[in-house]
Amino acid sequence: MHSFKSWSSTGFLVAATAIVCAGLAGCGAASSRGSLPVTGAALQGVVHGGGQPVANANLQLYSPGTTGYGSASTPLFNRTVTTDANGNFSFTGAYTCPSASTPVYLVVTGGNPGLSTGTNNPVLAMMALIGQCGDLTPTSYFVVSELTTVSAVWSLAPFMLDYAHVGTSAGNVQGLLNAFATAQSMVSVNTGTAPGTAPSIATVPVTEINTLSAILASCINSNGSTASTAACGKLFTAATPSGGATPTDTIAAALDIAKNPGHNVSSIYSVYTPTAPYQPALTSAPPDWTLSINYNSPALQTPSDLAIDSQGNAWVLTNTASSSSVSVLNVNGISGTFPQSGSVFARMALDPFDDPWLTNTIGSSVTELNGSGSRVSSNPFTGGGIQGPGALAFDGSGNVWIANNTSTVSKLSANGAVLSPAAGYPTGASGPPAALALDTLGNVWTANSAGSSIDVMSNSGGGIPGSPYMTGGLSGPFALTVDSAGGVWVANRVGSSLSRLTSDGAAVAGSPYFGGGMNSPIDLGLDGLGDVWLVNSGSSSVSEFLSTGKAQSGSSGFGSAALQNPVRLGIDRSGSVWVANLGSTTAGTGMVTQIVGVAAPAVTPLSLAVQNTALGQRP
Numbered sequence: 001m002h003s004f005k006s007w008s009s010t011g012f013l014v015a016a017t018a019i020v021c022a023g024l025a026g027c028g029a030a031s032s033r034g035s036l037p038v039t040g041a042a043l044q045g046v047v048h049g050g051g052q053p054v055a056n057a058n059l060q061l062y063s064p065g066t067t068g069y070g071s072a073s074t075p076l077f078n079r080t081v082t083t084d085a086n087g088n089f090s091f092t093g094a095y096t097c098p099s100a101s102t103p104v105y106l107v108v109t110g111g112n113p114g115l116s117t118g119t120n121n122p123v124l125a126m127m128a129l130i131g132q133c134g135d136l137t138p139t140s141y142f143v144v145s146e147l148t149t150v151s152a153v154w155s156l157a158p159f160m161l162d163y164a165h166v167g168t169s170a171g172n173v174q175g176l177l178n179a180f181a182t183a184q185s186m187v188s189v190n191t192g193t194a195p196g197t198a199p200s201i202a203t204v205p206v207t208e209i210n211t212l213s214a215i216l217a218s219c220i221n222s223n224g225s226t227a228s229t230a231a232c233g234k235l236f237t238a239a240t241p242s243g244g245a246t247p248t249d250t251i252a253a254a255l256d257i258a259k260n261p262g263h264n265v266s267s268i269y270s271v272y273t274p275t276a277p278y279q280p281a282l283t284s285a286p287p288d289w290t291l292s293i294n295y296n297s298p299a300l301q302t303p304s305d306l307a308i309d310s311q312g313n314a315w316v317l318t319n320t321a322s323s324s325s326v327s328v329l330n331v332n333g334i335s336g337t338f339p340q341s342g343s344v345f346a347r348m349a350l351d352p353f354d355d356p357w358l359t360n361t362i363g364s365s366v367t368e369l370n371g372s373g374s375r376v377s378s379n380p381f382t383g384g385g386i387q388g389p390g391a392l393a394f395d396g397s398g399n400v401w402i403a404n405n406t407s408t409v410s411k412l413s414a415n416g417a418v419l420s421p422a423a424g425y426p427t428g429a430s431g432p433p434a435a436l437a438l439d440t441l442g443n444v445w446t447a448n449s450a451g452s453s454i455d456v457m458s459n460s461g462g463g464i465p466g467s468p469y470m471t472g473g474l475s476g477p478f479a480l481t482v483d484s485a486g487g488v489w490v491a492n493r494v495g496s497s498l499s500r501l502t503s504d505g506a507a508v509a510g511s512p513y514f515g516g517g518m519n520s521p522i523d524l525g526l527d528g529l530g531d532v533w534l535v536n537s538g539s540s541s542v543s544e545f546l547s548t549g550k551a552q553s554g555s556s557g558f559g560s561a562a563l564q565n566p567v568r569l570g571i572d573r574s575g576s577v578w579v580a581n582l583g584s585t586t587a588g589t590g591m592v593t594q595i596v597g598v599a600a601p602a603v604t605p606l607s608l609a610v611q612n613t614a615l616g617q618r619p
Contacts, residue, residue: 035099038133040076042092045106045142046083048192049113049124050217051277053087056120057111061095063102063133064176065167069159069601069618073166076104083111092138100134103180105152107163108144109249113221121224123232125249126216127152127163128189129180143192146213146220146278149254151187151196154291155179157258157597158528158575163251168601172619175573175601178312178331182574182596185331186293199333203294205562208286210278211269212257216250218273231271238267261289261598262554287541288554292562293594299327299337301588303580305347308570308604309354314578316592317348317358326356326373329592338373343380349392349400350605351414357400359389366392366402368416381416385409385424388432394607395438395459403433409444411461425461428468429453439482439503440613447477447490454480454490454501469505473497473512479523481532483547484616489532491521498524498532498545508549516543517557527571528600528618535566535579542569542577542595547616559595566593571602573619 043061047054059081065071076095083089097104108126112119128148130136153160156179160166168176183189186204188196195204219232226233232250239253240246241260247253257268269285304324305317314329324345327337345358345367355376358367364387365380388405395401398414408424427433429448433455436446442459452475453468476494483489486503496519497512519538526532530547541557565582572578575597583589603609603619 038097038100039093040095040097040133041136041140042090042138043136043140043142044090045088045144047087047089047108047111047126048143048145048277049126049220050146050214050275052114052221053083053085054108054111054113054124055083055085055087057083057087057108057124059083059089060107060109061104062107062164062166063098063104064159065165066170068167068169070161070165071167073164074098075164083108097133100132102133103129103131103177104133105129105166106142106144107251115223119223121220121222123224123226123249124220125163125251126220127251129155129183130189131180131184140190142189145192146216147187147192147194147209148189149216149251150209150212151183151194153251153254154258155183155186155574155597157255158599158601160255162255169619172573172601174311175575175619178572179574179597181331182576182594186291186596198293198331201295201297201333202331203296205291205293207280207282208291211272211281212254212289214273214275214278214281215268215271216254217275217278218271219250219253221275231273235268235271238264238271257289258597261558262552265289265554287556287560288558290558290598291596292559293331293596294562295329295333295592295594297334298588299325299334300329300592301583301590303567303582303590303592304345306568306570306578306580306592307348307350307356307606308572308578309350310604310608311354312572312574312604314570314572314592315348315350315356316580317345318590319344324358326358326369331594336373338369340367343367346389347391349394350607351394351400352398352605352608352611354605357392359392359402361388361390361405364388366400366412366416378416381412381418383422384411384418384420385422387424391433391435393436393438394610395442395444396440396611396613397442398607398611401436401438401444403436403446405432407432409433409436409446409457420461425457427455427457428463429455434477435479437480437482437488438610439486440610440615441486445480445482445488447480449476449478449493452476452494454488454505456505466505469501471505472499472501472507474499475512479521481524481526482610482615483526483530489524489526491524491534493520493522493537496520496538498534498549500549510549513545513549513551515555516545516551516553517541517555518543519557523568525569525571525606526602526616527575528602528616530616531600533569533571533577533599535569537565537567540564540566542566542579544599558598559593562593562595564589564591570604571599573601573604575599575601
């Protein structure tokens, strides 16, 4: 599962894992390709707008930027490349790639989408993520359309400012490559159809992708007029974010919608005009414009926890009445399921090496698995006051802290050695901790749901002066996460609110925060820009709040069309939010949902963010 990744100004240098290779049009072993420039292979394909060929359109091949998020992409064509009268393109010798492992994407601008001779659409812009240079061959064939544009923009939104500025940091090559793989899973760039390469266990939101594509087509299949009554004018006005600039092309409009999925939803839908190639489509406006992929498998149907590893895989803990299993899920499906016969585990967390640790409430023990799903030696770990353990988390030294069903927490070393007293460390609370989190100083924060307080102890188990904290509108705190300033965000299940405390326990002005569709939140996490994402048990949705406490999601939250009784979430390095769902009241109907590219990429696993003081920061 683990691989070394690096990046240079000459291109991507990646030892790609299976998650990337299967999603990038054939992907080879990038580690053996080196970083030398390579002459690009011949390219051929077709450009369609609303099913119509786009003639005389300009094409450009880009490689993503390498100096940060939204950094300038590099145009690769050394001469003008256009489509013919039938929207086809076929050429050779027009570009050189920085390296064989460099991922590239095609952008189409302008052209005649089936209008009278000589009429071009100046605001037409579409794109397709076509994979790594070393995988392009003279027989490769690519389709560029509204469908490929939607899948590309929604997947790349966390890395993108416009079609000429798609980039990532040196530390997040994997995240960008995973975004390429997600786009290809939703829509195939080789056939131009949805779903793309998604595995059989995945349900891609084809109807919504079709609807968004038809909305773009209403502008693309026009002369590009931005008059208030024209299709492009209506689309650009509706897509303009609050306080933002009006988009000037169809990719920019799509990006505004992807980045603001709850904004002007009905107005954007009103631009929709039925377009033959893009059926079936939505018959009414959706709750929001997020795109969610649902993964359904017997291995995922009774999830109790979820965590994201350094490669972008979602590790999912599921339970039956008598045993548990751990599965590794990504856009290509389940890469492994590891049954844990005879044990029923409550919660899971990944250490900085991506190894899962699990708590056994009934057995009062903790088990560590390796990356292959096998138990490490000396398992299970007991002692140190471990009693009916639930939530667990790691400090910056790799020690694991465990919340017990008494008013105590326990501490084990990275090797499982007992570091807490025989009775554990008392939290000072009136009830067992509902959740715990570690800050970068090693302090342990616990949520006392019954007493509506937050209790904090030092890394040595001593109480922090001023603890417990009871300010900030705490009301049945059920989950908490530490931010980059050392304070905490708290999900209040009883109060359906969000509280924020500083590192010394003082309430931040404005706390508690309401709105954003919050309804009995039971889990939360931070993305790479410090925004807070919450799981709503009362309304089957997730909510987003800016680091300022302002709600970004609407009154229904995000993802309500796809989620069903969600319980846990995690944010990956490509900005997707992964959610574990319990499903309906019928046992065994749960699933895992990937809300594509809606957040800012985050450092994963969470234990590594704590260790590297990178909480609420992008990798």
